[in-house]
Amino acid sequence: MNWQSITFDWNQARAFLVTAEEGSLSAAARALGLTQPTLSRQVAALEEALGVTLFERVNKSLMLTEAGVELAEHVRSMGEAASRVSLAASGQSQQIEGLVTISTTDVMAAYLLPDILKDLRRKAPGIEVRVISTNSLSDLRRREADIAIRHVAPDHPELYARKLRDANGRIFAARSYLEQFGRTLTKHDAPDLDFLGYEDNEQLIGYLRALGLDVTQANIKISSPNLLVAWEYVRLGFGLGVGADEIAARCPEIVPAFEDVPSLSFPIWLVTHRELHTSLRIRTVFDHLAEGLLAVKSQAKT
Amino acid sequence: MNWQSITFDWNQARAFLVTAEEGSLSAAARALGLTQPTLSRQVAALEEALGVTLFERVNKSLMLTEAGVELAEHVRSMGEAASRVSLAASGQSQQIEGLVTISTTDVMAAYLLPDILKDLRRKAPGIEVRVISTNSLSDLRRREADIAIRHVAPDHPELYARKLRDANGRIFAARSYLEQFGRTLTKHDAPDLDFLGYEDNEQLIGYLRALGLDVTQANIKISSPNLLVAWEYVRLGFGLGVGADEIAARCPEIVPAFEDVPSLSFPIWLVTHRELHTSLRIRTVFDHLAEGLLAVKSQAKT
DNA sequence: TAGGTGATATACAAATTTGCATGAACTGGC
DNA sequence: GCCAGTTCATGCAAATTTGTATATCACCTA
Structure with a gap:
């Protein structure tokens, strides 16, 4: 093997890779935990070493040159290999720390x-x-x-997964919310109830309708893509929300909302590489x- | 992209790669133009950074561990990518120097x-x-x-090639060698002549017999895999040798040996990546x- | 058994690289 | 048009890395 051809500074190659991907030296510096001057010099040094202009310095910003685009492609595959090195190393590491x-x-x-x-x-x-x-x-x-x-x-x-078990979820409400009705709710009450929305409310409504609840977008007054926030609103009595039984069990003020709506089952998987x-x-x-x-x-x- | 996973020192990875391939730190140092202490420290630092023992230090020599073998595989693909980077860079370089x-x-x-x-x-x-x-x-x-x-x-x-032309070769001898016969040689003289051998004499004999010359291993008294050396022996009159017309043309003391043996044609290709x-x-x-x-x-x- | 060769590890000084501070130039919002 | 926010480049001191020199050990040969 001819090692002479790989004696350029590999860290400079990494600097180039991240700069090209991130779009700027500053961003690359942040991503790598280095400083912008360091990246600036590493990229310049690589250009010098390879005899190729990688970036066009125009207006205090960088544009990949044609040659830069071509080289970035190959440096990217170096980066992917580096990623695999890191992955394999983590896998091989037998230390119970880190x-x-x-x-x-x-x-x-x-x-x-x-x-x-x-x-x-x-x-x-x-x-x-x-x-x-x-x-x-x-x-x-x-x-x-x-x-x-x-x-x-x-x-x-590439992934290793283990299915732990199935968990149950259902529709919950705070006791305070239910009190205003003075009775147990049934699915016929659905059109008059408030539901907490999440990220994709269309999808949520689909699920609810599948459970036999006649609800529309109008039943969702408050949404949050942050499920934790939404669940907090349920807890505070803003309306009904879907949740897991075992989560609800930890919140005494939250109880199942309906008697006649079946629970739904979902699996819990543990996944790693x-x-x-x-x-x-x-x-x-x-x-x-x-x-x-x-x-x-x-x-x-x- | 998660850049955090590739923030280990890539030059240390290169040090590991070359050490693993070359078999020792000293050999790797020679190959990379660095010193053995540098390689020693880079490899040790990589082991520290990855939390993996790459080499078993036994008896002042290195043995790849199982983890090392696995990691070497991935680092090798980094090296191959690095090689492509270097290749592409050379191709992109538009400087007429180097x-x-x-x-x-x-x-x-x-x-x-x-x-x-x-x-x-x-x-x-x-x-x-x-x-x-x-x-x-x-x-x-x-x-x-x-x-x-x-x-x-x-x-x-992957290779770019251009066929330049066909060149002719034939069997030559020094005038001094021919003088001892006092006449022009014909293919019937072949069994009594001395031929210079090269690397693969079996193959050479095959070629000569195909030309109608009845020669055996016994006709080859002197061989050198170094064609230049062999040609020099032809020039000094040790025997007959195959050569290109245009080479022989530059050596006044060398002339075609036979009148009745046809010349053979071979192509000249110029190849690059x-x-x-x-x-x-x-x-x-x-x-x-x-x-x-x-x-x-x-x-x-x- | 002695000596030569070749391996790795470490102390210390020299060389290199890094980060910090700063300057200059562009972008976008007000 | 101006100001805040970002960008890249460079001078300088500090930190890191490198090479030199050296010690130690293993192996092979005479």
Whole structure:
């Protein structure tokens, strides 16, 4: 092998990659945790070393040159390989310490995780946990998280998934909200009720109608894509909201709204990257989460 | 994109790659033009950063661990991408200066190239030329050379090739060698003659027999895989040797050995990497070589 | 058994790279 | 038109990385 051809500074290549992707030296510096002057010099040095002008400096901003576009393509594949290096390294690491990022819904993060994480801290004090609560399916494959709690089965072969159990959800309301009716609600009351909306209210209405509730967009007066906020509004008596039984069980002031509306079932999946699952650190958290999330069920039953 | 996962030091990854491939820190240091302590520290730092033991240090030597083998795989693909970066960069570079490596046979390098390169130095003084004369087909794809002069058509789609012309070769001898016979040789003399051997004498004998010469291994008393050395022996009268007409034309003491043996024709191809051919520097040399090697023909005719 | 070769690790000084501070120039909102 | 917010480039001091020199160990040969 001719190693001479790869003796350019690989960190400068990384600087170029991130600058090209982020669009500016400053943004790249922020992304990499370096400073803008450093990136500026690294990119300039790479141009010098390769004998190619990568960016057109026009008006204090950067534009990729034609050559830059072509080179960015190849540097990107370096970056993808680097990403795999990092992934494999995390998987190979057998230390029970370091950062583990968990992705889940904000409601889960707020209500179910705290107890589980408290135990984890005792069991594995070297592990630092970072919870990113996002409703969108954060992509494990892009390493935005190490472990995700999902309610749909992942289909990508790179991912390792374990279905923990099915959980039940239903429509809840605060006692204070129900008091104004002075009686138990039935599905015939639906057109006159207030429902809390989430991100996609069309979809929500579809679900509700499937349950036999005659509701329209007009029944949704307040929405929040932040489920935690919406759930707080339910708790405060602004209206009815869909939630999981085991979450509601932790809120004494919230009770099932209807007697005659069936509960719906949804699965709880624990997902990680296949390569990461060999990591002792990741596996420790994975197994602990699995155990903890299964235990919640029995708690909810009592 | 999550850039956090690629913030390990890429140069350390390169250090690991070359160390793993070369088998030792010292060899890697030589290959990269760095020192052994530097490599030692870079590899150790990478192990620290990734939290993975890459090498087992046993008896002052290194053995890849299982994790190291797995990671080496991914780092290798980083290296391959880096190689493509370098290749593309060379291709994009529009400077008429820098190093160009030419691969050809030693005989070509010694007899045909000097004049051509002399002109090139005048035409493009900024270009530094390095001639690696090897008989084996040095792999352009591995960047061991930028331009190669070949006698077979390359078949790889990554390569750009131009067939310059056909050249003639035949069997030559020094006048001093022929004098001992006092007459013109014919193919019937073959069993009693001395032939110079090259690398693969079986193959050479096959060629000679195909020309109607009844020779065996016993006719080859002296061989050298270095064609230049063998040709020098022909010149000094040690025996007969196969050579190109245009080379022989430059050696007054060498003349065709037989009257009744036909000449054989072989093509001259100029080959470079497809991506490199867009480089002004490479192209300058490529075109100059093409022009020069075509001009040799008319010279030989006169 | 002695000596030569070749491997890795470490102390220390030199060289390089980095971050901070700053200046200049452009963009967009008011 | 002006001002706040961003951008990139550069001087300078601090931090990091590198190379040199050296110690140690293993292996092979005479």
